[in-house]
Amino acid sequence: KKPTSKKPGSKKASSKKAGPKKPSSKHKVRFPGESASYRAARDRLLDAEIDLRRTIESVAAQRRSLPTGGQVPQDYMFEEIVGENGTGIKRKVRMSELFAPGKDTLILYSFMFGPEMASACPSCTSILDGLDGEAPHVMQRVNLAIVAKSPIERIRAWAKERGWRNLRFLSSAGSTYNHDYQGENAKGDQMPALNVFVRRNGKISHFYNTELMFAPSDQGQDMRHVDMIWPLWNLFDVTPEGRGEKWNPKLSY
Numbered sequence: 001k002k003p004t005s006k007k008p009g010s011k012k013a014s015s016k017k018a019g020p021k022k023p024s025s026k027h028k029v030r031f032p033g034e035s036a037s038y039r040a041a042r043d044r045l046l047d048a049e050i051d052l053r054r055t056i057e058s059v060a061a062q063r064r065s066l067p068t069g070g071q072v073p074q075d076y077m078f079e080e081i082v083g084e085n086g087t088g089i090k091r092k093v094r095m096s097e098l099f100a101p102g103k104d105t106l107i108l109y110s111f112m113f114g115p116e117m118a119s120a121c122p123s124c125t126s127i128l129d130g131l132d133g134e135a136p137h138v139m140q141r142v143n144l145a146i147v148a149k150s151p152i153e154r155i156r157a158w159a160k161e162r163g164w165r166n167l168r169f170l171s172s173a174g175s176t177y178n179h180d181y182q183g184e185n186a187k188g189d190q191m192p193a194l195n196v197f198v199r200r201n202g203k204i205s206h207f208y209n210t211e212l213m214f215a216p217s218d219q220g221q222d223m224r225h226v227d228m229i230w231p232l233w234n235l236f237d238v239t240p241e242g243r244g245e246k247w248n249p250k251l252s253y
Contacts, residue, residue, distance in 0.1 A: 026050070068198060069206035076177045078170035079152045090152060093170070095177075095197070095204060098143055104199040105142040105207075108170075109229070110183030112190040113148040113155060115173065119251065120148075120158050124192055126249035127230045128164060135166040147172050147183065149190060182209060194226055220245070 025043045034042075076095040081088040098106050111128065112121035128146065138144050145168040148155050152171035159169055178184040182193040196208040212225035227233060236243045 063208065066207060068200060069208075071203055071205045072197065073180065074176075075204070076172070076175050078147065078172055078175065078177070080168070080170050081152055081156050088156070096199075098145055098170075099199050099204075100143055103141070103143050106197040106199075106204075107138070107142055107144045108181075108195050108197065109144075109146050109226075110178060110181070110191060110193040110195070111146050111148040111155075111169075112192050113150045113158065114184070114188070114190045115150050115154075116188075117150075117190065121190070121192065122249050122251050125162065125251060126232055127192075127226065128167060129162065130231050131229055132162075132164040132167050135168075144168065145170050147177065149173055149178055149184065181206070182213070192226060194229065 025039065026046055030039070072095065078093050078095070079090060080093055081090050083089055095106075098108075109127070109131070112124045135144060147170045149172050151173055152169070155169045155171055159167065172178050172183070178190070181195050182191055184190050191213070193213065194210045195206065197204055198207045210225035213223045215223070217223050224233075232249065233243055
C-alpha cells in the first residue's frame, strides 16, 4: 500500500484548543491612563450593554403591541384644584376629561398618600421630584396626571412644599379608582402603581399596568416595577457602589 502524500501547502491540525474569544472593541475611543485590562473588561461590558439595549427595545415593542385591555367600568370622578393653593378653584373632573384633544393616551401614577398616612411615601415623593421636571416634555405627546387618595387640599399642600410646579394632581377620595387599578390593596393600604389608559372611538380602556409589582423578584432585588420613571436608581447603577442593600430615599436629609 502506498503511503499517502501530503498535499502541497497542507498543515498539520493543531492539538491546542482555542482560548476564550476576546471581546472586540466596537469603537476607537480611549480615555487617559486606561490599561489594557480595563479596556478588555469595558469592552465585555459594552457588549452586554448593547444586548441590554436590544432587549429593552424588544420588550418596549412587545408592550406597544399589547391589545387593548378591558373597558373602564365607569367614568371615574376625581377632584383637582385649578390655580394656586389659596386662590385656586376646586372642581370635579371625570377621567374622560383628562384626555386633551388629539391625545388619546393617559398615564396615571398612583401616589402613595392616603388620608390615614402621616406623610407621603418617601419613594413616591422621590419619583415625583424627578417627574415634575419631565412633565412638560411628556405632556407634549400624552396626558399625564398623579392620583392620590388624600383630600386634594392636602395633596396640593404637599406639592407646594416639595416645589412641584408642573404635575397635575388628582384626588381619588370617594372613588373606587385606586381599588380597581391596584392603587391600593384589599386592606386599603396605598400602592405605587402606574397605569396607562387609551381612548378608542370615544371609549376608554385600560392598556398597561406595571405588573412587575405582583411578580416574584430575584434574590437581592425588589420589584423594580417603576424603574422606568425613577432615574435615581439608574444613576446609582453606573457607580461602583450600585444601589446598595439598605439605602432608600428620605423626605429630608
